[in-house]
Amino acid sequence: MKVLKGEVRPYAWGSRTAIAEFQGRPSPSPHPEAELWFGAHPASPARLDGDSSDLLAMIDADPVAALGEPTAQSYERRLPFLVKILAAEEPLSLQAHPSAEQARIGFAAENRAGLAADDPRRNYRDSWHKPEIVVALGEDFEALAGFRDPAETVDLLRTLQVPGLDSALGMLAGSPDADGLRAVFTTWLTLPDRVIAELIPQVLSGAVEVLGRGESRFAGQLRAVLGLGEAYPNDPGVLAALLLNYLVLQPGEAIYLPAGNLHAYLHGTAVEAMANSDNVLRGGLTPKHIDVPELLRVLDFQPVSRDKLMPTVEALGAERIYRTPAPEFQLSRVELDGTGLRNPGSISFDMPGPQILTVTTGRIEAVIPDGERCVVECGEALWLSDDDPDVIVHAASSHAVFFRSRVPLSMEQVTAN
Numbered sequence: 279m280k281v282l283k284g285e286v287r288p289y290a291w292g293s294r295t296a297i298a299e300f301q302g303r304p305s306p307s308p309h310p311e312a313e314l315w316f317g318a319h320p321a322s323p324a325r326l327d328g329d330s331s332d333l334l335a336m337i338d339a340d341p342v343a344a345l346g347e348p349t350a351q352s353y354e355r356r357l358p359f360l361v362k363i364l365a366a367e368e369p370l371s372l373q374a375h376p377s378a379e380q381a382r383i384g385f386a387a388e389n390r391a392g393l394a395a396d397d398p399r400r401n402y403r404d405s406w407h408k409p410e411i412v413v414a415l416g417e418d419f420e421a422l423a424g425f426r427d428p429a430e431t432v433d434l435l436r437t438l439q440v441p442g443l444d445s446a447l448g449m450l451a452g453s454p455d456a457d458g459l460r461a462v463f464t465t466w467l468t469l470p471d472r473v474i475a476e477l478i479p480q481v482l483s484g485a486v487e488v489l490g491r492g493e494s495r496f497a498g499q500l501r502a503v504l505g506l507g508e509a510y511p512n513d514p515g516v517l518a519a520l521l522l523n524y525l526v527l528q529p530g531e532a533i534y535l536p537a538g539n540l541h542a543y544l545h546g547t548a549v550e551a552m553a554n555s556d557n558v559l560r561g562g563l564t565p566k567h568i569d570v571p572e573l574l575r576v577l578d579f580q581p582v583s584r585d586k587l588m589p590t591v592e593a594l595g596a597e598r599i600y601r602t603p604a605p606e607f608q609l610s611r612v613e614l615d616g617t618g619l620r621n622p623g624s625i626s627f628d629m630p631g632p633q634i635l636t637v638t639t640g641r642i643e644a645v646i647p648d649g650e651r652c653v654v655e656c657g658e659a660l661w662l663s664d665d666d667p668d669v670i671v672h673a674a675s676s677h678a679v680f681f682r683s684r685v686p687l688s689m690e691q692v693t694a695n
């Protein structure tokens with residue numbers, strides 16, 4: 279049992295207030311703070327409180343004690359998941375993540391090509407896939423995720439009345455499926471700069487006109503497109519945003535992003551859990567490395583619904599689990615009452631495998647009966663090794679919320695337990 283201090287990633291799209299306030303530091307911070315990582319990824323392993331070491335070094339020193347035999351064996355002695363707090367002031371890049379097979383092949387190919395591990399032109403920084411789940415922390419977390427039903431997109435393009443979009447409209451109306459989406463997206467992302475520079479202002483004026491007419495079911499999406507167009511006036515990602523589902527998540531609501539799902543987070547704070555990888559294929563809306571051909575290779579053009587992922591209630595109502603097909607992680611949200619007036623005020627965990635509890639509201643105290651105690655503040659996390667004894671977690675403030683990340687149990691482990 280160890281308190282973890284997260285590592286701040288200072289990407290330019292980050293907020294100067296959200297993570298600083300969350301951790302009780304002076305706000306605004308001198309630089310944008312985009313992400314706070316709690317995990318053992320070599321790029322930014324979490325520090326151990328009161329120790330000069332970090333989580334990666336601790337796991338490497340005894341992977342079986344930290345992870346348990348099954349997880350150590352299945353994941354090459356690495357922690358299989360990574361947890362992040364995300365604070366987006368500006369939109370993140372338009373991106374997708376590779377499947378396990380694409381990541382293995384891509385990483386090997388870039389190694390053969392002689393790209394250094396930290397070369398900014400790299401798409402593949404490791405050989406792992408990166409399914410991810412994002413759960414809103416604050417209100418109105420905005421995201422674009424997955425290709426929308428093309429029939430809806432046809433309606434949106436008709437509403438915009440931009441002649442430069444007519445051929446795309448024709449393609450989608452004639453082939454309202456994955457093939458039509460592939461054709462339109464590929465066309466847009468490979469348009470000559472000169473054409474893009476003429477087309478985007480037309481799309482933005484179309485959006486302004488629609489918004490000026492009042493009520494439109496596309497209003498949220500069009501405002502997002504306007505924001506992207508202002509930030510990236512010559513970027514085909516602005517056009518791609520017309521093809522995607524626009525979602526606004528409220529606290530506790532989630533989306534799951536499997537391999538090949540095209541997405542861009544626009545604004546807000548969230549908790550993210552993902553497979554422990556840094557593999558991103560970017561198509562635009564970023565000053566970072568873009569690789570359109572590779573993105574086109576990994577994208578899944580099958581339209582997806584706009585449904586949010588809601589958690590299921592477990593363990594006397596304190597824990598709500600977000601069920602996903604990802605084998606590397608299972609994220610749940612635990613809410614505890616510290617006033618003694620309402621239940622539950624505590625929860626006990628007796629599951630095998632590594633766990634990270636990330637506190638997002640208030641303060642918790644973890645107790646090993648007849649043993650250690652640890653207080654974990656908002657903006658910190660608690661690491662539990664496989665070989666730690668069972669712990670009881672109490673609210674140490676009137677209201678405490680934490681997110682629990684762990685490896686989902688396989689059927690054999692459930693039976694053995």
Ligand SMILES: [Zn+2]
Binds near residue numbers: 373374
């Ligand atoms: Zn992503």
